[in-house]
Each structure stands twice: as C-alpha cells, then as structure tokens.
Amino acid sequence: MSQKNSRIVLVTGGAGFVGSHAVLVLLEEGYSVIVVDNLVNAYKAENEELPESLIRVMKLTGKSLIFYNINLCDKNALKEVFSKHKIGCVMHFAALKAVGESCTIPLTYYSNNITGSIILFEVMKEAGVKNLVYSSSSTVYGNPQFLPLTETHPTGQGCTNPYGKSKYFVEEILKDLASSDKSWKVISLRYFNPVGAHPSGDIGEDPAGIPNNLMPYISQVAVGRQPKLLVYGNDYETHDGTGVRDYIHIMDLAEGHNYALKKLFSQDFSGFKAYNLGTGCGYSVLDVVKAFSAASGRKIAYDIVGRREGDIASSYCDSTLAFKELGWKANRLLTDMCADAWRWQSKNPNGFQ
Template identity: 60%
Template sequence: MAPTPNELPCQKTTLTDMRTSKVADVEVVLVTGGAGFVGSHTIIELLNVGYQVVVVDNCLTSKPPRKGETLPAVLRRVQDITGMNLDFHMVSLLDRQALRKVFLLYKVDVVIHFAALKAVGESVKRPLDYYHNNLTGTITLLQVMSEVGCKRLVFSSSSTVYGSAQYFPTDEEHGTGVGITNPYGRSKYVCEQIMKDLTVADKEWRVVLLRYFNPVGAHESGLIGDDPLGVPVNLMPYLAQCAVGRRDVVHVFGGDWDTPDGTCVRDYMHVVDLAKGHNAALAKVSDKKFTGAKAYNLGRGKGISVLEMISAFSKACGKEIPYKIVGRRRGDVRRTTCSGTLAEKELSWKSSRTVDDMCRDVWRWQSKNPNGYE
C-alpha cells in the first residue's frame, strides 16, 4: 500500500552553501539522468538559483563513482563549480523499489527527467533495449511520482518526434509521431503521449515537454563537458576526440542528402543555453495557472551542416580535422531547424551563444581533459 505524502519520512528541505554555510528553505528538484551531459550542465544552473538537487542515475551511459567515492566525477566537479552540495543515488528508473526509497527520503517538489538511452543509430539496432529503458523507466517514474503526490515534471523530449519534418523552421504546431525514422524518436513520442494522457486523467499534473534540437558545447570552466562511454555517436564529441588524437578520422554519414553541401543540417545550440531553458520550464510548471502538458522547442533556429561544423571546430582547435564521407546512417533525417518563438514568448527563453562559442567551449573541455573524466 503506497504511503500518502503526509506519511512520508521527509528529509528536511535545506540547502547548504559550502562557501557561506547559509541554510535556506528551498524547493527540491529530483533530476533523473543527472550524471549525463545535459543533466550535469542543468544542475549547475539549478544550484546557482538555489534549488536543492537530488540526482538519480544508474550510470548506464555515464561514468560511475570511482571506488570509495560517493559521487561520479562529473558531479564532484559540478559541486566544485557551484560551491554547492547535491545528493546522488545510483539507482535505475527500472528499479521501482529503489526509486520509491529515494522519493521517500526527500520531499521532492518537481522532477526533471533526462534519463534515457539516446543514440539514434543504436536504437535501430537495439529497439527492445530502447523501448524497455525509455518507456518502462518513464512509466515507473510517473507511477512513483503519482504515489507520493509529486505531479510537476519537465521532460527531455527531442526534435525527433517531428520525424522527417515537412517545413522549417519547425514549430510546435507541426504534427508529431508520423514518419519518425528510429525507435529512439518513437520512444520520446510515446513518452509525450503518456504524459499528455496522464494530465487529462489527473488535472493536478503539470508537465512541460522540452523538445531539444542538438545540444553541444561545454561549461565555460572547462571542467565538465560531453564524455560519452565508448565511441561517440554524436558529431561534437567525436570531433573533439579526433582533435586530441583519440580518434583518427570523423565519419560523415552521407554526402548525398538534399542539402546545400550534401551533408545533414542540424540546429546546434549551446548546452548552457539549453540548461538555462530548464529553469524557465521549472518556472512554468510552478505556475498555478498552468495545467496539462505543453511542448516547447528549444533550439537556435539556425541550421548548419556537418561540414560547416567540422570547419568551425577545426578553426577553434587550430587543427584540420580529417573527415571521410561514408554511407548514410539508418534513422537519420536530412535536416532539423527549430522555431523557438513559443519558448521565447511563453518561457522568456532564447539561446544566445554562437557556434564559435560552442566550438571554443568544447575544445577547452576536451583539451583540458583529453580522456574525459578518467
């Protein structure tokens, strides 16, 4: 029998600033997948504005804590950057009992749900793993949140829900679910549908669906950045690893797309801009006038090609990055470009960093940490 919120043994909701030892009443944000790329950058922004942060991550695709340590290296560095503490639980969303225990330990006010498998190409090869992790994990999370009465959620969705988009820049009016080219995108689409259904069934839920375009870049400190396990499947970490000599040549998937230079066009945005978008989304789900589930695109509204990005990164790191055009990758689409008008109007959010900022910050991160968090 699930306990009601009033029966929960809540941990006192306090936040300790390591620099000042100041303790203040704050909202508790539970972040799933917080040891990953977007999650870790977002936590910095959350801590900076005074939220208490609890992270749930099983380190499926990120580096786990070293032996004898309680935090993964990335989150230790987040603490160093912000001077603030956070709590980490190495728990899978698929482990209902362990997840419930975390919710019973804190009075969680709101959840940001990043945890997912995200590699488009891999999802074509391993659809069951993707559906199991992304859908079962999300359903379990929503069930546990319902049990404890925590009904505010910000969800990491993706531009892949638009499939092969019919017009550019693509806005939220564009249909979703039709023509999605891979299981990863379909898992995001189904998660969105589940959340919409939930808010229809129970009016207490308030959900913001953030449809990210292509986050790249790194924190300006150079202390944290994208450090995927194994061979990177995204362009920027691959480029960065080439630049430090860990990879020989960048594979460009397809040179015969219907785009100006034949390579795919993506709407790259700086991860710190994206991270700040989550604070805007938290404000939205905290607004008592807001109900239901609403989707917002987060992107820059400017498409650039893979070859243009290789050239911009080569300039930033001062080395020519060798590349080779190979066959198309299953699951890819020709082009994505975001209309961010709605987020600007209703969330007061707009990305400000340029492609050169993205490349400079990725290079700072990778050159300071050639082996990532190792």
Template identity: 45%
Template sequence: MKKILVTGGAGYIGSHTVVALHAEGFQPVIVDDFSNSSESVLGGLRAIVGTDVPVHRIDCNDKAAFRQVFEREGDIAGVIHFAAFKAVGESVQKPLAYFRNNVGSLLVLLELMQEFKVWNLVFSSSCTVYGVPDQLPVTEETPTKPASSPYGRTKQMGEDILRDVDQAPGNQFKTVLLRYFNPIGAHPSGLIGELPLGVPQNLVPYITQTAAGIREKLTINGDTYDTPDGTNVRDYLYVGDLAQAHVVAIKRLLTLTWPVVETYNVGTGRGNSVLEVVKAFEKATGQALNYSIGPPRSGDVPAIYADVTRSAEQLGFRTSTSLEDALASAWRWQQNLSNE
C-alpha cells in the same frame, strides 16, 4: 531552497542542468544508476557548485528503491526526467531494453509522483518526433511522424503517455515537454561535458576526439543531400543554454495553478551543416581537422531545425551562445580529458 529531482542527473545534459538549478537557488537531487554516465562527473559538479550534490544511485525502473528516494527527500517541488537510453543505432539492436528502460521508468516515475503528490514535471523529449519534416523550420504544431528507431518511438510514447494522463479525471500534473535539437559544448570551466562511452555517436565529440588524435579522422556521412553544401543540416545549441531552458520551465510550472501539458522546441532557430560545424571548430580552436566524405547513412534526415517563437514568447527563453563559443568549450573539455 526548492528541491528538484533530476533523473539522469549525472549525464551530459543532466549534469549541466544540475549546475543551472543550483545557480538559480534550487536544490538539485540526482537520481542516476550510472549505466550511461561516469561517477567522475560528481567531482566536476562539486568543483563548480562548491558543495556535494545529493545523489541516489538507483535504477529508475526499480520502484521500491525509487520510492525510498521520495520518502527520504521529503518535500520535492518538481522533477526533471532525463533518465533514458539514447543511442539510435543501439535501440535498433536492443529494442526491448529501450522500451523497458525509457517507457518503463517514466511510468514508475509518474506513479510515484502521484503517490507523493509531486505534480511538476519537465520531460526530456526530442526533435526525432518530427521525423523527416515536410517543411522547415519545424514548429510545435508540425505533425509528428512515425519514428525511424525504437529510441524515437520511446520519446513519442512518453509524450503520448503524458497527454493521456493530462486528460484523466482528477489529473493534477503540470508538465512541460522540451523537444531538444542538437546540444553541443561543455561547461566554461571544462570540468563537465559530453562523455561518450566508446565510439562517439554525435558529431562534436567525434570532432574533438579527432582533433585530439584519439580518432584518425572524421568521416562526414554524405555530401549530396539537398542542402546548401550537400551535408546534413542540424540545429546545434549550447548545452548550457539547454540547461537553462529546464530551469525556466521548472519556474514556469511552479507559477501555474492548473493542470497543463505544454510543448516547446529548444534550439537556436537556425541550421548549420556538418561542414559549417567543422569549419567553425577549426576557426574557434585553431585546430586543423582531418576529415573526408563518406557515404550517407541510412535513415539520416537531410535537414531539421527549430522554429523557437513559442519558447521565446511563452517561456521567455532564447539561446545566447554562438556556435564557435560552444565548440571552443567542447575543445576545452576534450583537452582536460586528454590531460588526465
């Protein structure tokens, strides 16, 4: 089995990608310091895949410790790099920590990949690189704009670094940049899912915690945006579909024989408003949700969703899970958490 390092592999998207890699015959190897994830995830992974997944508990910025991972694991076919801090608000409060962790860890990883001649990389990017787009849907050719947060700038810097590396004499890296939209949901088993530390920053875990009685109510931030119902519109895709996109990307890189940097949007190709998500959750679960309308949040993009033509035509990837099914899986995961 080809061995794939998954940095941040105990996180939300990372853990689902570990499952998808295993199902496709790869040997995923997790590299995670558990600063933004829980070791309880490992039990869920074991139950789903039927075996222990190798884990290296290290900080990706610790080059000496990370080098030992490459030495011990030996023949590594590729890397999927998730490991990053990801809270927009926190990044404004702690910009140095975000640049050190997100940009620093990528530099360490690239240096070690070069040292050990591991040339295949899938990089976790974000639709935040588009800022407030002038036209919808956004394609991969839509101009990127200065990000509104240090978090967003770390993703832009990551992409720029990888393109500059591609232009260096003698470069052998083959890289896929995946620009995610809004992942939601959980594994069908309900054994792994989104596990926010503290108050959720994302819509769906806040919805599920409100339905479970952990939060008193959901406050929708604004209903006067220039959208069909006045609430923000986003492209919500099922996390299991997003995980599969990483497997497809790794498979593509393993077939290529020349250096490349390819960029793909990963979304459904359609937008849903916050109110539509709330109503879809109520329909999918039978749970009435306590919510109210509050003031808009500063810096929120009114609407953004993906054009997924390139990922469909070049990667052969399309999402396949409905919004209601994704929300039902998130509720199943929340119920499992509440019953623990």
C-alpha cells in the same frame, strides 16, 4: 504524506551530459537537488561515492547535492527516494539517446526509455509529486513536413528511429496522464542538438565508447583519440550534401530548464505543454567541422561514408514559443559551442577518467 517543497528537485539521469549541466544551473539558482542515475553513460571512480561529473558540478557551484545510484526500472529503490525527501518537482533526463544505436537494439531503448518512464510516473503519482519537466527531442517530429519546425508540426508521423519513437510515446503517455488528472503539470522540452560544454572546461560531454554524436566525435579527432571523423552521407538535399541540424549550446539548454521550472510553478500553468529549445539556425556537418577546426587550430580528418539508418536531411526549429511563454532564448553562437567543447576536450583528453 510529507509536505512537498517546490525548491527540492529530483533529477533523473543527472550525471549525464545534459543532466549535469542542468544540475549546475539548478544549484546556482538555489534549488536543492537529488540526482538519480544508473551511470550507464557517466564515469565514477571506484574510490568515489559520486560520479566525476557531479563532483565537479559541486566544486564549480560550491553547493552540495544528494546522489543515488538507481535504475528507474527498480521501482522499490525509487519509492524509497521519494519517501525520504519532500520532492516538489522532477526533471526527467534518464534515457538512452543514440539514434543509430537505437536502430540496432530497439528493445533495449523501448525498455529503458518507456518502461523506466512509466515506473517513474507511477512512483511520482503515489508520492503526490505531479510537477515534471521532461527531456524530449526534436526527433518526435520525424522527417520534417516543413521547416523551421514549430510545436504545431505533427509528432509521431514518420519517426525514423526507435529513439525518436520512444520520446514520442512518452510524450503521448504524459498527455494522457495530464488530461486524466488535472493536478499534473508537465512541460516537455524538445531539444535540438546539444553541444559545447561549461565555459570552465571542467564538465562536458563524455560518451562511453565511440561517440554517436557529431561534436564529441570531432573533439576526439582533434585531441587524437579517434583517427578521423566519419561523415554519414554527402548526398542529402542541403547546401553541401551533408546533414543539417540545429545545434544548441549546452548552457543555453540547461538554462531553458530553469525557465521551464519557473513556468511550471506559476499560477497560470496546468496540463501538458511542449516547447522547442534550439537556435533556429541550421548548420551542416561540414559547417561544424570548419568551425571546430578554426576554434581548435587543428585539422579535422574525415571520410565520407554511406548514410546512417534513421538520419534525415535537415532539422532546425522555430523557438519563438519558448521565448514568448518562458522568456527563454538561445544566446550562444556556433563559435562559442566549438570553443567551449574544445576547451573541455583539450583539458580532459580522456573525458572524466
């Protein structure tokens, strides 16, 4: 068995929105990064070896990385990557992530998010790599029993969509894995709603097809790619009837992964631990529309339509635990999120293409 190197990090789904920003932070922190991605949600030009997001990450950081176009369900291809490199840790982002879509194609979500994860963990175990930062979600809390959400809130009870259930199931698998074998170290980061872009405007969120998330949808309306925003429901018990969420700047979120990695390699850490990553502030859909309109100087046309299956009224967190134990907190405001998202979208009206 080759000697593991804690400075070599394998990032699954590293070409996607959250993954690419995390890769950028890892490279800036001096880690060696290997990215595995099947490009289901990332653009690669035909004449290029790497997806466009990672080409830009390398330009921004002046550092190189290694890329493999691999599906996590391809166990042999994954094993080959582990045999070639002295990987010390895995950051696992690779997952399908649209709440609404997960309600229409649940089997695809379970197969990709759960089976893919199990295969990854099996390969990690065989290779003796037992350090993991897992990309989880606030959807594991289901319909909130209390707000703000803390890590003590029950998970898996009343999850409203297959996406959230898939994240919950994988967390349960990881808890069982860590309790069965004390040499595993697992940190699960429960994200609230990642938005914004790198301040350069060179990398950002570039969803394939019509966006499933609010901020890229608003951005595309502002830049003229979509005619108007559809607001799903205005009869929720919130201050203006539209859904309230905890939006977190993508750079705050990416930095949170670096803090988690430091914690993982500290002497006192073992087992499984989950942390909320959010700002603790709830903003409604119409609050975000207003803030984005101010940041972009564009009027955002929208239509109120019926509620979307799987959505809840309000969700925002208490992220005190992440501050206390990881030393991390979100520093960027909604105005920063909108300004950076607009810079990205206006510089790249067609995304990475």
